[in-house]
Amino acid sequence: MKLFEYKAKEVMRKHGIPVPDGFVVSKPDEIKSLPGPVMVKAQVLIGGRGKAGGIKPADTVADAKKAASAILGLNIRGYITKQVLLEKRLDVVKELYLSITIDRSRRSLIFMASAAGGMDIESVPEDKILMLPVDPIIGYQPFVGRHVASFLKLEPEQAKRVADICAKLHELVVEEDAELAEINPLVITKDGKVIAGDAKITIDSDALFRHKDYESLPEDLTPLEEKAKKLDIAFVQLDGNIGVIANGAGLTMATLDSINMFGGKAGVFLDLGGTDDPEKVKSAMLLMSEANPKVILLNIFGGITKCDTVAKGVLEAIEAKKIRTPIVARIKGVNEEAGRTMLKNAGMIPAYGLSEAAELASKESLKVV
Amino acid sequence: MKLFEYKAKEVMRKHGIPVPDGFVVSKPDEIKSLPGPVMVKAQVLIGGRGKAGGIKPADTVADAKKAASAILGLNIRGYITKQVLLEKRLDVVKELYLSITIDRSRRSLIFMASAAGGMDIESVPEDKILMLPVDPIIGYQPFVGRHVASFLKLEPEQAKRVADICAKLHELVVEEDAELAEINPLVITKDGKVIAGDAKITIDSDALFRHKDYESLPEDLTPLEEKAKKLDIAFVQLDGNIGVIANGAGLTMATLDSINMFGGKAGVFLDLGGTDDPEKVKSAMLLMSEANPKVILLNIFGGITKCDTVAKGVLEAIEAKKIRTPIVARIKGVNEEAGRTMLKNAGMIPAYGLSEAAELASKESLKVV
Amino acid sequence: MAIIVDDKTKLVIQGITGYQGTYHSQAMRDFGTQVVAGVRPGKAGEKVNDIPVFDSVRDAVNRTGANTSCVFVPAPGCRDAALEAIYAGIETVVIITEHLPVMDAIHIVSVARSRGVTVIGPNCPGIASPGKAKVGILPNMIFRKGNIGVVSKSGTLTYEIVNAISERKMGQSTCVGIGGDRVSGTNFIDVLERFQTDKQTKKIVLVGEIGGTSEEEAAEYIKGNVTKPVVAYIAGRTAPPGKRMGHAGAIIARGRGTAESKIKALEAAGVKVAKIPTDVPDLLE
């Protein structure tokens, strides 16, 4: 779960990382006074807001209201700006990059740091980036922060501050279950302070059970995404016309790949996860009917449940919502034959294998109605 | 550094371990009201206070004052009682034993638990004691507390509470750098509570640099012990008449063993630690002269410093205090010969080897004056 | 031969009293696994499908000689359960639990590696050596004894491919579902290394998916170390970039971890890569 910049900075402040003074508003009228010259910054969960006009300076309350008016409601790469952060402007001498994230290969946390901060880290040449894994058995120790500071070639006083921020950022990541904490730029100011110019934090959504305080944060979801989320079903909107329901991420992707092979195009997919729970299959069918695809392709590989039981769930959903969309159904597992017969009798197009199902669905989707 | 019971319970309360309500006084007049029927308990850093009359029940303020008067000033196995703890009396149903300490062989912390609480753990048969090491790489995990509770065969509700206390006790030990935290008895009360009846905590004195709050605790030291402590010299009072100064614990003990072989007996010893710093040798000589032994045996094995430099320190001390006690001196290392000549010229009895030195000192100590 | 689980496997099931634990304890038995114990704190003395239940893994190990554990404990208690197994001396821990926080996965995996313990998962379907033992939730009916080693990041997609292999009358030595989470106890390379030395295994199937770089690393490893023929399938060739595909393994980021980069790396290592899963058996022949 990505946090808005203002929230991420709140979390950083809580863990002792210096951030600029500021406040967040959702209406220009809420701006009553300023802590000095400020930047007005769109709060959206996507990069590139600067280029999109989402960041403006302001020296007076009137200026700030004007800037906020311009930014609030702005559509930044598909995200509507609902809040702006007004933040004391920094006297920037130097911009660094500092982050911690997960290193999958090493199976550990890893620090990334660069003296070339302020820009997209992907555009910084590799030899200008320090990649320093945190050995999980050794844990964070002061030498890690010293290594980072030493790589950045700073004055002794700033080196100490950066090392200290490393310790706090690591503490933040561990205590808050963040899978990413990024400060870009980490600003060195004219008066020698080291302060987070921007802040990105992504909380591991699997860890929310121990961070109840994050659960109420607003998320920008469409009504269907909202429903899917409640059902713990992955819902993704695409630009084709076949609605795919499958169980398991890999199988879902393999289904898309197979459709593609036969010239079809998925318009939306629902991934139930590794389950074949008939109730969940039923919910997914109901949800899918709301997405209104031209064809539905159901591909369930059974584990625990028998195929006829799953088929029964599917039929109940069709019945309940009077779904008339053509459905290609492939259910694999125990009592396969019985399940298939039930689906066929209900007017669905049954398939034996994955490629057969993909082919049938693709053909159906290409039919001129 | 051992904590008094009241202080140990304060620390336990801070870490969420239930302890009885109570307060500590150093004069009977300070008792103004009671939280109910209480026990009045001598605060001394030695066991066996119950048998010595250091624990008395009291139901009223008058009773409590009387009990406090009787206990305050009491000499318990050499320790004078200066404070008493008045503590709400518990309705005891069961007494357990629970502690964490250092397991040297496994190089880890270890839980010890027994259903036979309330008595000296050394008198409990081994098969009635659970010894459960905490793997330092795995760390404390909830299963550790469950294992302890399961061994104690408790009702589910009490089992949960004991497991919870295990977690908190471990947290206490790690955060406070305790080398021992013991609850004996851990009481189960009539109303089902689990609460620390007594509490022993020893803080690792090597870790005091990160626990400034403990440093001001009072310690019962003689003036000489106080001086030695300030100089970081180990000072031990024994019952013989030879004063031993050596550098290093092993060498000091070997010196005592050698004296013993030749019929001598050490009366006090000073261990400088592994150093041969002439300043420290000098301080030790001055300190030793205050202890007033019949003979002084100086046994320094040099590492960094040259022997003549060490000898110079010794001579300065003798000069300064006009020390007239016979001194057997053995200084080993670089420039040994020069050092020995200096000491001999100053009237000391020089020795080459450890056994020679021990023999000479023993003989000197056995002389009838 | 086979790898990791076989007829010497003595299994304890952690969380045996839950729905999944109970169901799969029977399914594993039916497969031939020696299921010797279950664990559920507070339920010592009970039985599930005739399997004795203990308070702790320690008790289960002491009383039954269990050497392998299958963890069904839900995410909030999963780290504790897995570490309890390692503490008790279990040699192989298979973690079925999904939605395990990544910090917990790092903790478990780092402890396991420092102890020489094999962890499979989290969020994995488990491992099966047909004719010997199965630990996990893979459906029994899809397997057939043989000499193809299968290693896969995916769950149901593994079933699909194993099923396709078995339908063509080829069988498996061992099938390892390593799970698709960002941090896994066992990765492709760990399994490839074992398949390479396993005498029963003659050919290897690797099922990957977009996201991460473990397929690229596997390709590098194959080039230098694996002499047995390898067939691969990478799911997500046509997946939309930047979308979260259901589990954390499947995020395309930073221009790395795309299907193209993986397929290219594998082909450069001499691996035949199938376009769709049902092509895998063709490439094996």
Added chain:
Amino acid sequence: MAIIVDDKTKLVIQGITGYQGTYHSQAMRDFGTQVVAGVRPGKAGEKVNDIPVFDSVRDAVNRTGANTSCVFVPAPGCRDAALEAIYAGIETVVIITEHLPVMDAIHIVSVARSRGVTVIGPNCPGIASPGKAKVGILPNMIFRKGNIGVVSKSGTLTYEIVNAISERKMGQSTCVGIGGDRVSGTNFIDVLERFQTDKQTKKIVLVGEIGGTSEEEAAEYIKGNVTKPVVAYIAGRTAPPGKRMGHAGAIIARGRGTAESKIKALEAAGVKVAKIPTDVPDLLE
């Protein structure tokens, strides 16, 4: 041969700019040790006794190939320094620092063991293989090359005994001062195991002291595993019970760890035990 340190040792000194670090860097060189680097954060580029100083052990290892570290960093920074060495890939870490909190010792030692790194100390005088290398603060002058392996919990007492051996024209293969703290990286058994397999070592001297049970455990180990003759001395036969004798190893508690119990155990294992340290050379002849 010799054990742990020899002519392949390439040493980095952590805390080289302090008094002890500076003094002993020269003394170790004089002994023949290849001292390749020093570390002191913020002092990179300086030199101490002509030895280059680096900001971190990582830099020192990368630039000089150091494989062994000697830690003089005071207690508050010692855990950090030792773990930094392990992180940087150092194989042997000798910790001279005294008064290290026992929790820090547990942390360092558990990490080291899980990584296969040898830690000697804390609070130890170090290790010397005469004619090859010395790492630590043992005085150079007492050593003589030979075939007696010495392992000791004590500092200056070790000097006493090594000196007595050398004065009798016998010499040492390696002398290991393991330190007398309650938690040590290397204990008697670890060293005995190495002496047993070391070809240069013909006889072994073990110097113990009251407190703890490591001498008893060593006796048990000797009985089952050591075929070379062992001579021992246990300091503290006449020490008063219950008194703290200067360092933490020397507390008599719970009726175990007494000199009697140690001597009895060692003698039962066929070890000759000296009454006073100067008897050790007699028993070696």
